[in-house]
Amino acid sequence: MTATALIPAPIPADHRLSVSISGAGGAGAVTVGLILLEAFGKAGFYGAMTRSFGPQIRGGESAVFLNLSDQPIETLPEATDLHLALDWKNFMRFADEIPLTSDTQIFYDDSREKPPQGVVDSGADCTPLPLMTTLKQIQGGRINMLGLGVIAQRLGLADTHIEQALQKTLGRKGEEAVRLSMETVRLGQTLVEAAKPSPLQNWQPTDKPRWHLSGNEACAIGALRGGLKLAAAYPITPATDIVEYLAPRIEKRGGQVLIAEDELAAMNMVIGGSFGGQPSMTATSGPGLALMTEAMGLAVASETPALVITVMRGGPSTGIPTKSEQSDLNQILYGLHGEAPHIVVAPLNVSESVPVTQWALGLAERLQTLVILATDQHLGQSRLICDPSPFEDMAETRGLTRLLAHPNDPADYHRYALTDSGISPLTQPGMEHGAYTADGLEHTETGLPSSSASDHSAQTEKRARKLTEFDYGDDWATYLPASKSKRLIITWGSSFEACKQAVARHNAEAKKDEQFSLLGLRLLMPLQSNTLRQLCKGQQVFVVEQNASGQLFHYLLSEQALPKSSQSIARSGPILFTPGELASTLRRLTKEGK
Amino acid sequence: MNMTEATKTQMNKAQAVERLDQTPVEVRPAKPNDYLSQNHPVWCPGCGHFFVLRALTKALAWLNRPPEELAMITGIGCSSRLPAYLSSYGFHGVHGRALAVAAGLKMARPDLTVLVAGGDGDGYSIGGNHFLHACRRNMDMTYLVMDNEVYGMTKGQPSPTSDPDWHSKLAPHGTGITAFNPLGVALAAGASFIARGFSGDPKGLTKLISDGIEHKGFSVIEIKSPCVTFRPEQKAWQKQMRPLNIEPTPNKLEAAQAIHASDGFDTGIFYQADQPVYAPASEATHSLDEIEQELVL
Ligand SMILES: Cc1ncc(C[n+]2csc(CCOP(=O)(O)OP(=O)(O)O)c2C)c(N)n1
Ligand code: SF4
Ligand SMILES: [Mg+2]
Numbered sequence: 001m002t003a004t005a006l007i008p009a010p011i012p013a014d015h016r017l018s019v020s021i022s023g024a025g026g027a028g029a030v031t032v033g034l035i036l037l038e039a040f041g042k043a044g045f046y047g048a049m050t051r052s053f054g055p056q057i058r059g060g061e062s063a064v065f066l067n068l069s070d071q072p073i074e075t076l077p078e079a080t081d082l083h084l085a086l087d088w089k090n091f092m093r094f095a096d097e098i099p100l101t102s103d104t105q106i107f108y109d110d111s112r113e114k115p116p117q118g119v120v121d122s123g124a125d126c127t128p129l130p131l132m133t134t135l136k137q138i139q140g141g142r143i144n145m146l147g148l149g150v151i152a153q154r155l156g157l158a159d160t161h162i163e164q165a166l167q168k169t170l171g172r173k174g175e176e177a178v179r180l181s182m183e184t185v186r187l188g189q190t191l192v193e194a195a196k197p198s199p200l201q202n203w204q205p206t207d208k209p210r211w212h213l214s215g216n217e218a219c220a221i222g223a224l225r226g227g228l229k230l231a232a233a234y235p236i237t238p239a240t241d242i243v244e245y246l247a248p249r250i251e252k253r254g255g256q257v258l259i260a261e262d263e264l265a266a267m268n269m270v271i272g273g274s275f276g277g278q279p280s281m282t283a284t285s286g287p288g289l290a291l292m293t294e295a296m297g298l299a300v301a302s303e304t305p306a307l308v309i310t311v312m313r314g315g316p317s318t319g320i321p322t323k324s325e326q327s328d329l330n331q332i333l334y335g336l337h338g339e340a341p342h343i344v345v346a347p348l349n350v351s352e353s354v355p356v357t358q359w360a361l362g363l364a365e366r367l368q369t370l371v372i373l374a375t376d377q378h379l380g381q382s383r384l385i386c387d388p389s390p391f392e393d394m395a396e397t398r399g400l401t402r403l404l405a406h407p408n409d410p411a412d413y414h415r416y417a418l419t420d421s422g423i424s425p426l427t428q429p430g431m432e433h434g435a436y437t438a439d440g441l442e443h444t445e446t447g448l449p450s451s452s453a454s455d456h457s458a459q460t461e462k463r464a465r466k467l468t469e470f471d472y473g474d475d476w477a478t479y480l481p482a483s484k485s486k487r488l489i490i491t492w493g494s495s496f497e498a499c500k501q502a503v504a505r506h507n508a509e510a511k512k513d514e515q516f517s518l519l520g521l522r523l524l525m526p527l528q529s530n531t532l533r534q535l536c537k538g539q540q541v542f543v544v545e546q547n548a549s550g551q552l553f554h555y556l557l558s559e560q561a562l563p564k565s566s567q568s569i570a571r572s573g574p575i576l577f578t579p580g581e582l583a584s585t586l587r588r589l590t591k592e593g594k
Numbered sequence: 595m596n597m598t599e600a601t602k603t604q605m606n607k608a609q610a611v612e613r614l615d616q617t618p619v620e621v622r623p624a625k626p627n628d629y630l631s632q633n634h635p636v637w638c639p640g641c642g643h644f645f646v647l648r649a650l651t652k653a654l655a656w657l658n659r660p661p662e663e664l665a666m667i668t669g670i671g672c673s674s675r676l677p678a679y680l681s682s683y684g685f686h687g688v689h690g691r692a693l694a695v696a697a698g699l700k701m702a703r704p705d706l707t708v709l710v711a712g713g714d715g716d717g718y719s720i721g722g723n724h725f726l727h728a729c730r731r732n733m734d735m736t737y738l739v740m741d742n743e744v745y746g747m748t749k750g751q752p753s754p755t756s757d758p759d760w761h762s763k764l765a766p767h768g769t770g771i772t773a774f775n776p777l778g779v780a781l782a783a784g785a786s787f788i789a790r791g792f793s794g795d796p797k798g799l800t801k802l803i804s805d806g807i808e809h810k811g812f813s814v815i816e817i818k819s820p821c822v823t824f825r826p827e828q829k830a831w832q833k834q835m836r837p838l839n840i841e842p843t844p845n846k847l848e849a850a851q852a853i854h855a856s857d858g859f860d861t862g863i864f865y866q867a868d869q870p871v872y873a874p875a876s877e878a879t880h881s882l883d884e885i886e887q888e889l890v891l
Binding site for chain 1: 686
């Protein structure tokens with residue numbers, strides 16, 4: 001988690017490359033994407049991959065988009081350099097997501113449908129290839145592996161890296177499957193010429209170890225680093241993979257996944273596990289979070305540590321389960337009834353999902369409270385080749401761990417005692433003099449139910465104070481200042497990387513006083529309003545977010561953290577902001593500002 | 595086996611343990627009052643729940659479990675107020691979710707004796723889904739349902755166990771809906787110890803509760819516990835309730851027969867069987883480093 005840093009220079013065009021692949025159900029477009037990403041990793045490069053599916057549960061058309069570079073990269077491709085269409089079935093479903101331009105090179109199978117009109121209109125170079133015909137030469141060969149060969153040949157990717165990637169991705173299907181796939185890839189390589197010059201000619205491979213993981217996996221790893229022992233959850237897209245990834249691994253760490261009958265149960269199970277003294281969490285998405293709200297309030301009132309990860313998708317109601325939107329912020333901030341101060345954090349990209357999740361669990365444990373960590377479908381389900389996240393023992397370095405009290409005399413033990421920090425002494429079952437009843441009813445300092453006004457105001461104030469008084473250090477945001485800038489972009493979550501690229505691109509060309517600074521908020525509640533207000537002083541502020549109504553913008557305004565002149569740049573999902581789109585917005589804003 | 599015989603067996607067991615293991619163990623003076631807190635119950639005078647509390651503390655004393663190794667988990671309702679009156683650990687959560695809290699706790703702390711209590715509304719209505727799945731999981735815990743066939747706390751509305759023709763403000767002509775059969779449902783859903791008790795039968799109830807706690811698996815004890823305020827006619831239960839005249843059976847068909855043949859006034863264990871208990875092992879076998887190695891390209 002970087003606090004203040006320089007805005008990185010934009011990645012030059014000859015150091016990045018974007019590839020997309022689409023195909024009908026069963027064609028295996030996603031597999032090609034996974035192997036390609038892994039192969040680029042093996043070759044010493046970086047990359048990010050997202051996928052998109054049609055509405056079918058299984059077997060529908062799908063597409064993957066890869067952004068590849070020899071530098072760490074976390075944004076979506078803005079223009080596809082190379083597209084492989086295994087077929088054109090329902091291709092136009094992805095038309096909004098696959099950015100074809102007149103510079104795009106498309107390869108497609110010549111035996112079936114012709115490219116749809118929308119594709120022809122893009123001006124892309126469409127080259128038909130005899131994929132199905134060639135496939136007849138190889139018994140059991142699959143069209144997607146032929147396509148992989150085409151891409152590999154075109155880009156000049158070495159066979160060894162493809163072979164290693166095949167081994168990793170298909171290895172569990174057996175040696176024969178890997179061999180046959182490689183043979184098919186080699187056949188595919190004969191169908192096209194290598195691009196001249198090679199798009200990789202200027203790329204510098206690294207031999208540093210790198211990780212290949214998704215945002216959801218990153219959250220799981222972060223939680224394990226934080227000492228997670230219980231994950232209770234009910235499946236929901238796009239959060240399920242967090243728990244599926246945890247299931248076999250948390251066991252190895254002496255913990256458990258508990259499959260809940262619904263989200264009401266899941267949240268209460270988390271509270272039970274945590275009451276027992278074990279770091280506990282759940283993972284869900286908007287509809288599940290709605291069902292959890294009553295029990296989330298119980299975690300707040302009973303001061304039981306609890307981590308809830310919510311992976312946002314399009315809403316309201318069942319909405320768009322498989323696609324991204326940052327539209328649950330209001331729910332996350334305001335969903336609980338009563339005065340229910342809690343912590344809300346949001347990682348700014350996939351790679352920092354590891355430390356941010358660990359931080360979130362640590363904060364819950366240390367402050368005996370509910371922490372909601374918000375990501376979204378894009379962050380959660382994107383796959384990344386990135387630098388490994390350095391391990392930090394946050395219990396040691398930041399004191400982010402549960403502190404237990406050891407009372408000697410039960411009569412002196414007051415579970416909800418009013419302390420300076422607002423954090424009361426906590427015991428756990430099994431401790432001899434520490435017995436208490438945790439309660440969701442308002443209570444006295446000893447935990448006895450109470451409806452007295454003085455108990456209510458004292459406990460309410462205490463629960464708020466312990467969160468506002470805590471020193472979150474520099475972790476509350478990442479600030480990327482431009483030295484003479486008078487303009488500031490504030491954003492959060494998955495919009496951050498696109499903003500970062502956009503600002504980098506804009507600043508590289510703009511005069512010093514027309515540049516933008518960028519702030520990515522990581523701690524959304526309690527909002528560091530004073531610091532934010534200071535930072536915004538004398539700046540024209542723009543709040544960028546992926547939802548229709550500008551939820552973050554209105555929140556920051558209501559907390560008086562923003563100058564009145566601030567403007568909202570909000571657009572609903574599921575099509576994500578691209579750096580190009582935002583860069584042109586920045587250009588327009590600079591012109592308007594003059 | 596009546597209560598005195600049971601006590602004897604219990605004592606014999608304890609002595610046997612002592613003879614096998616010569617190291618003197620610190621024996622706690624287990625008296626029922628040791629399990630009571632200083633807090634006085636908010637219940638109406640004469641409420642059946644008082645007698646459940648009494649029987650529970652007696653059972654705990656008899657079992658000689660240290661209070662700090664017990665956790666009493668409840669939801670919301672008059673009955674769910676129970677934890678504050680015990681000297682053990684307790685969790686008074688939200689309405690209907692006690693079994694879920696308890697499942698999480700038992701996963702995290704298999705060493706604890708986990709007790710769950712609540713009312714008919716809490717357990718069979720708002721918490722009905724958790725009831726089904728708690729039976730199905732068959733984790734080692736004991737569930738006391740204090741059934742007064744009414745929502746006492748919210749002042750007298752019909753609950754799932756109310757008779758269809760019971761008239762109330764909310765249902766002036768009765769609900770017209772057949773009453774829920776908790777024991778039948780528990781059996782079908784997979785609970786491994788199923789009993790009915792009566793708060794007005796202190797000895798029988800104490801025995802049922804201690805048997806339930808000793809049983810390995812999910813023990814459901816449905817306790818008829820009159821609400822003297824909103825269902826004063828339930829005072830007649832004192833004359834109607836009677837011990838069940840059969841031995842506990844591990845046979846589901848026989849148990850189903852006994853449950854469905856009962857007029858609801860029999861007390862005793864209808865079903866008890868050894869069934870797989872959900873209790874996954876939790877020993878760390880790998881370091882974090884080993885897990886993170888998988889991510890390396
Ligand atoms: C979510 C929610 N809905 C409704 C209530 C109101 N409420 C409190 S207790 C109760 C019923 C309690 O009945 P029961 O569980 O039978 O307990 P009793 O009071 O009869 O012992 C209801 C409906 C609540 N607290 N929370
Ligand atoms: S209302 Fe009924 S259940 Fe509640 S305390 Fe009074 S008698 Fe007992
Ligand atoms: Mg009731």
